[in-house]
Amino acid sequence: MKKTSIVAVALCAAIAATTAMPVVPASAQEQIYVPLFTYRTGPFSGSGIPIAEGMHDYLEMLNQRDGGIGGVKLAIEECETGYDTKKGIECYESVKNKKPVVVNPWSTGITLPLIARASVDKVPVLSMAYGLSASAVGDVFPWVFNPPATYWDGLSMILSYIGGKEGGLEKLKGKTLGYIYLDAGFGKEPIPLFQQFAKDYGFNLKLYPVAATEMQNQSAQWLNVRRDRPDYMVLYGWGALNPTAIKEAARVNFPMDKFVSIWWPGEDDARSAGAAAKGFKMLNWHAVGADFPFIQDIKKHVTDKNLTQTDKTHIGALLYNRGVYNSMLIAEAIRTAQGLTGKKAVSGEDVRRGLESLDVSPARLKEIGMAGFTDPLKLTCSDHNGHLPAFMQEWDGAKWVKISDPIKPMMDKVGPLLADAAKEYVEKNTGWPKRTEACDKSS
Amino acid sequence: MNLLYAIFIDPFVQMGGAPDLLVQTLWEGLVAGVLYALIALGFVLIFKASGVFNFAQGIMVVFAALTLVGLHEKGVPAFLALAMTIAVMYGLAFAVERLMLRPLVNQPDIILFMATFGLTYFLIGLGELVFGGNPKVMIADALFLPKGAIEFKFAGGFVSLQKIDIAAAVIASIMVVALATFFQVTRIGRALRAVADSHKAALSVGISLEQIWVIVWFAAGVVALTTGIMWGARSEVSFSLQIVSLKALPVLILGGFTSIPGAIVGGLIIGIGEKIGEFYWGPLLGSGIESWLAYFIALVFLLFRPQGLFGEKIIERI
Numbered sequence: 001m002k003k004t005s006i007v008a009v010a011l012c013a014a015i016a017a018t019t020a021m022p023v024v025p026a027s028a029q030e031q032i033y034v035p036l037f038t039y040r041t042g043p044f045s046g047s048g049i050p051i052a053e054g055m056h057d058y059l060e061m062l063n064q065r066d067g068g069i070g071g072v073k074l075a076i077e078e079c080e081t082g083y084d085t086k087k088g089i090e091c092y093e094s095v096k097n098k099k100p101v102v103v104n105p106w107s108t109g110i111t112l113p114l115i116a117r118a119s120v121d122k123v124p125v126l127s128m129a130y131g132l133s134a135s136a137v138g139d140v141f142p143w144v145f146n147p148p149a150t151y152w153d154g155l156s157m158i159l160s161y162i163g164g165k166e167g168g169l170e171k172l173k174g175k176t177l178g179y180i181y182l183d184a185g186f187g188k189e190p191i192p193l194f195q196q197f198a199k200d201y202g203f204n205l206k207l208y209p210v211a212a213t214e215m216q217n218q219s220a221q222w223l224n225v226r227r228d229r230p231d232y233m234v235l236y237g238w239g240a241l242n243p244t245a246i247k248e249a250a251r252v253n254f255p256m257d258k259f260v261s262i263w264w265p266g267e268d269d270a271r272s273a274g275a276a277a278k279g280f281k282m283l284n285w286h287a288v289g290a291d292f293p294f295i296q297d298i299k300k301h302v303t304d305k306n307l308t309q310t311d312k313t314h315i316g317a318l319l320y321n322r323g324v325y326n327s328m329l330i331a332e333a334i335r336t337a338q339g340l341t342g343k344k345a346v347s348g349e350d351v352r353r354g355l356e357s358l359d360v361s362p363a364r365l366k367e368i369g370m371a372g373f374t375d376p377l378k379l380t381c382s383d384h385n386g387h388l389p390a391f392m393q394e395w396d397g398a399k400w401v402k403i404s405d406p407i408k409p410m411m412d413k414v415g416p417l418l419a420d421a422a423k424e425y426v427e428k429n430t431g432w433p434k435r436t437e438a439c440d441k442s443s
Numbered sequence: 444m445n446l447l448y449a450i451f452i453d454p455f456v457q458m459g460g461a462p463d464l465l466v467q468t469l470w471e472g473l474v475a476g477v478l479y480a481l482i483a484l485g486f487v488l489i490f491k492a493s494g495v496f497n498f499a500q501g502i503m504v505v506f507a508a509l510t511l512v513g514l515h516e517k518g519v520p521a522f523l524a525l526a527m528t529i530a531v532m533y534g535l536a537f538a539v540e541r542l543m544l545r546p547l548v549n550q551p552d553i554i555l556f557m558a559t560f561g562l563t564y565f566l567i568g569l570g571e572l573v574f575g576g577n578p579k580v581m582i583a584d585a586l587f588l589p590k591g592a593i594e595f596k597f598a599g600g601f602v603s604l605q606k607i608d609i610a611a612a613v614i615a616s617i618m619v620v621a622l623a624t625f626f627q628v629t630r631i632g633r634a635l636r637a638v639a640d641s642h643k644a645a646l647s648v649g650i651s652l653e654q655i656w657v658i659v660w661f662a663a664g665v666v667a668l669t670t671g672i673m674w675g676a677r678s679e680v681s682f683s684l685q686i687v688s689l690k691a692l693p694v695l696i697l698g699g700f701t702s703i704p705g706a707i708v709g710g711l712i713i714g715i716g717e718k719i720g721e722f723y724w725g726p727l728l729g730s731g732i733e734s735w736l737a738y739f740i741a742l743v744f745l746l747f748r749p750q751g752l753f754g755e756k757i758i759e760r761i
Contacts, residue, residue, distance in 0.1 A: 221733075
């Protein structure tokens, strides 16, 4: 055999051996497998990177500081989705046989197809403040969780805020509200509710969809805004859409103090528009900054030891903290599941129960170093969301500044619509299984 | 009847009723069109010289802009970073010729096309490895690119021209004219056209294919850098710029793959056409039609001129 052939055969054998090798080592029985669907690459990486960093670092901190959760180490594995639904499904398929205790799709587009698979594969889906709003209805979607607020809650809070500025929601009559959004599952999600609100309160709604291919090419949409002269603009954007929208708003002289976003833009999105972004507003439900004990622990146990690829300038930034919040929910659900079942190495079925009984009380927030970081959260068997209030924050040219008290979602409006939407989902998806999972007493 | 009015009458009433918005829309279309033309030019140069549709042109825009900003972030002064980026694009052209094109000489075009796919993913990976996946802010101030806007009253309204857009239009126009002149007038330009007509004939008269390939890939790299700077300043430098670059495809369909004037005229038609279409007819279709309108315009043109506006009509004996 020629030398090159020998090398080729050896290479093939090595590749085959590597491919066959399980990613989770043999000791995985003693670990809790937590896959993280992330996007550190591609058009949405600007949003995806800090979130991935925050998610990873919090879980790694628990591993380093506490030896995992309840004495069981977490096996953390990232799968790169690029915010692409196809890749997201591939990620799900590649992890589902490794017995994940939960999956975090980090994309409404990826979440939607996973909703049907979750109950079959017994893997709970945690779509934290994104995904299908109706999946908050636990009686219909026992395997899907979207705390702490749905996109519909978010929209109702934005309208409450705008109504407050105008002197009452009834004052919106005859006004024009514009909605610029990513023309994908995420951006389309609140449209039915927005249309309902337009009918109820008598304002005109103008839609400005932005295709993913046009995120950095929005000038025509903003010319439409200039022509239509909406009184307020609402933004549901992600990735490069957000900084471009803020820049374009400034270009057409749209008043920035009347430009309000759902909770996704980060500091870099606002910063890239320079001084023109001053006054831009967004909803949020947790603090920004690094002055919290849990962040200090992350620094001490993870980033200072270089156990992460985190850019240290991101620590404490809005989307980094958002990623941490997501992992806090995972960790608390696992801890709750361990308490409920008495098992250490819990399964996806156990963590589903843990999520339904999740009770992040003020005392618990203090214990985990998050006092003052966010509000307490309690989920139940029927409420998989919590519908927490959020506050409005404003970009002052350099940082986010909290400018409002907590704004409650309009549950009198949103609640019945969520129930209707869940019912409609069941009707449209023939054979949707009735809930058979029992509710724990604590949930 | 209402629909017919909305399609055929109302947009023109709007144009007459608010001429300032019409001028603004035309301006936005012109700026986008010039940038599309610039991207398309990168494709045309390489296609003319090697018959390869360079799928990697879009990522070259991102890679060049990332290199510039990345070097500046590492403390390199802006203009030195610019010079170094140009050098990097030359290195890339050289490497592509040595490692990709030369071993694939005489292979079918589809093989070369697929190789540019490989190059695309290689550059994505390399860019992310070296500079990270974080979007970056273009160093417009350090490069003394103008900022702010010029606003003037017009027909009872106003027109706002962003200075960066004016700069983009001027720089892109200069670049297009310079490249067109270079390839039309100079010896290398004539050699390029000879290579485009026939590789074998060009070789037989002593033209070095390798040299021509390096030159055109380098020129395409410089075009990519210019596009990256201008588009990056309008938005941000991120990997989604690669998607914007694909807008050059309808431009190429329209202008022809081998025509420099075609790339320019095609870019302007697509740029202005999509902005006018989105602004005046978009609301009829629920808005957001820009993403496919460019292809629709190109396809309509194709019905009448399959070779594109300026493409060469290929007559093959069968």
